[in-house]
Amino acid sequence: MIEIKNLTxxxxxxxxxxTALEHISLEIPTGGTCAVIGPSGCGKSTLxxxxxxxIQEYEGDVRIDGRPVKPAEQKIGFIPQNYxxxxxxxxxxxxxxxxxxxxxxAKVNRSKLxxxxxxxxxxxxxxxxxxxxxxxxxxxxxxxxxxxxxxDVLLMDEPFSALDAIxxxxxxxxxxxxxQKYEVSTIIVTHYVEEAIYLGQKIVILSTKxxxxxKVIDNPLFGGKDIRQQTEFFAMGLKLRNxxxxxxxx
Amino acid sequence: MRRxxxxxxxxxxxxxxxxxxxxxxxxxxxxxxxxxxxGENLADVFVKYIAIHGAYSLWRIASGLILAxxxxxxxxxxxxxxxxxxxxxxxxxxxxxxxxxxxxxxxLMLLCGVGEMAKVLMIFLIIVxxxxxxxxxxxxxxxxxxxxxxxxxxxxxxxxxxxxxxxxSLPKFITAVRVALATAISVLFFTETFGTQYGMGYFIMxxxxxxxxxxxxxxxxxxxxxxxxxxxxxxxxxxxVCHWQYK
Numbered sequence: 001m002i003e004i005k006n007l008t009x010x011x012x013x014x015x016x017x018x019t020a021l022e023h024i025s026l027e028i029p030t031g032g033t034c035a036v037i038g039p040s041g042c043g044k045s046t047l048x049x050x051x052x053x054x055i056q057e058y059e060g061d062v063r064i065d066g067r068p069v070k071p072a073e074q075k076i077g078f079i080p081q082n083y084x085x086x087x088x089x090x091x092x093x094x095x096x097x098x099x100x101x102x103x104x105x106a107k108v109n110r111s112k113l114x115x116x117x118x119x120x121x122x123x124x125x126x127x128x129x130x131x132x133x134x135x136x137x138x139x140x141x142x143x144x145x146x147x148x149x150x151x152d153v154l155l156m157d158e159p160f161s162a163l164d165a166i167x168x169x170x171x172x173x174x175x176x177x178x179x180q181k182y183e184v185s186t187i188i189v190t191h192y193v194e195e196a197i198y199l200g201q202k203i204v205i206l207s208t209k210x211x212x213x214x215k216v217i218d219n220p221l222f223g224g225k226d227i228r229q230q231t232e233f234f235a236m237g238l239k240l241r242n243x244x245x246x247x248x249x250x
Numbered sequence: 251m252r253r254x255x256x257x258x259x260x261x262x263x264x265x266x267x268x269x270x271x272x273x274x275x276x277x278x279x280x281x282x283x284x285x286x287x288x289g290e291n292l293a294d295v296f297v298k299y300i301a302i303h304g305a306y307s308l309w310r311i312a313s314g315l316i317l318a319x320x321x322x323x324x325x326x327x328x329x330x331x332x333x334x335x336x337x338x339x340x341x342x343x344x345x346x347x348x349x350x351x352x353x354x355x356x357x358l359m360l361l362c363g364v365g366e367m368a369k370v371l372m373i374f375l376i377i378v379x380x381x382x383x384x385x386x387x388x389x390x391x392x393x394x395x396x397x398x399x400x401x402x403x404x405x406x407x408x409x410x411x412x413x414x415x416x417x418x419s420l421p422k423f424i425t426a427v428r429v430a431l432a433t434a435i436s437v438l439f440f441t442e443t444f445g446t447q448y449g450m451g452y453f454i455m456x457x458x459x460x461x462x463x464x465x466x467x468x469x470x471x472x473x474x475x476x477x478x479x480x481x482x483x484x485x486x487x488x489x490x491v492c493h494w495q496y497k
Contacts, residue, residue, distance in 0.1 A: 089494075098399075
């Protein structure tokens with residue numbers, strides 16, 4: 001379970017203090033997903049960085065499974081926008097990085113690694129380097145690394161935004177498949193309305209400057225079969241868009 | 251690909267020796283002996299006279315280099331990763347970096363004597379600044395996002411060093427050593443003309459004073475080969491540890 005209570009986060013630039021997030025309160029049940037959608041500069045990424053323990057100075061209370069965020073004690077999977085792969089490590093080593101740091105290199109379960117690579121269509125690519133992979137393949141490696149760690153919470157920062165439309169939909173399906181298998185509480189930050197509807201049990205709309213929660217929607221369409229083809233999906237998309245337009249236009 | 255490169259190198263060697271041979275034939279004086287005569291002489295005297303001098307020179311370069319890496323690498327890492335340390339140390343490094351180190355040789359000799367210490371320190375001074383600056387810049391150019399997955403895993407500084415800082419700065423570090431080494435060899439030659447009876451610098455100058463041009467040329471060839479071998483070793487190391495760069 002992820003609990004955020006009254007979170008306010010500020011950035012100190014050279015001349016002024018800039019409030020990125022203000023009074024954010026949110027609960028995500030264990031094994032649930034939450035899509036956060038908001039305009040550029042609304043503090044979406046800041047929210048993830050607080051959750052990931054990268055930003056440690058904030059006001060309010062952020063807890064993962066009842067304990068305050070501490071990267072050293074919890075297993076936090078974080079996939080940044082550029083997938084966060086290390087160019088000097090091959091695919092195998094990149095996927096194992098999380099387990100290696102959390103436990104030890106000796107604890108890497110080779111057969112489990114093999115299994116997750118097959119699930120993600122990465123078999124045979126273990127010795128390749130990120131620079132030799134396509135964007136979609138790199139994203140798969142990023143997902144493999146995150147799920148291989150079996151994290152308490154998974155944070156994804158616009159994970160599919162650099163991919164073309166077809167690959168993006170494919171990767172969204174891959175993500176859902178893994179998520180169903182491993183049941184990880186997940187926060188996905190996105191600026192695509194369709195992505196939020198497809199991947200978020202809960203959809204949180206943030207407003208900008210400073211980032212505040214303007215609406216939380218329980219998504220009735222989540223997990224439906226072939227929902228991308230359904231009229232409800234389009235209707236929901238339209239509804240969300242209108243909501244957002246009204247909200248961001250203020 | 252590799253065979254092709256080797257072939258080109260062999261061709262370059264042939265071209266250089268041909269130019270030398272033609273020049274020797276045209277000038278036709280003992281000041282420029284033919285490469286064949288030098289080769290013959292080298293085969294005769296290498297083990298007997300030159301090897302010991304070569305070993306001394308290599309030892310000096312190696313100890314200067316190791317010392318420079320041992321000091322420069324940690325300093326570069328600290329300056330690159332901790333901006334506060336950089337603010338403190340950067341002025342010192344920048345103010346001392348442009349001083350031509352060879353100009354400090356008299357002072358070094360007065361302080362450390364004319365023995366080994368001054369020579370090794372000279373090479374150290376030439377390499378260390380390049381290493382510091384290359385490693386620092388290498389680390390600074392790592393995008394912040396690269397660290398995020400490690401921070402979120404609660405990685406320690408040691409883990410961040412091993413997984414990110416070291417591999418990311420390695421290519422620049424190796425390039426810096428390669429560039430600095432060329433200067434270091436020239437300076438080595440210069441320092442070996444004082445206060446020693448061993449080293450390639452001594453051997454070449456001594457042969458010159460004895461008007462033994464064949465030995466002098468043999469010495470020059472050996473010193474050049476030392477440089478070439480060191481470059482080759484650095485290239486091999488780079489290809490091995492930074493092979494991800496060429497993918």
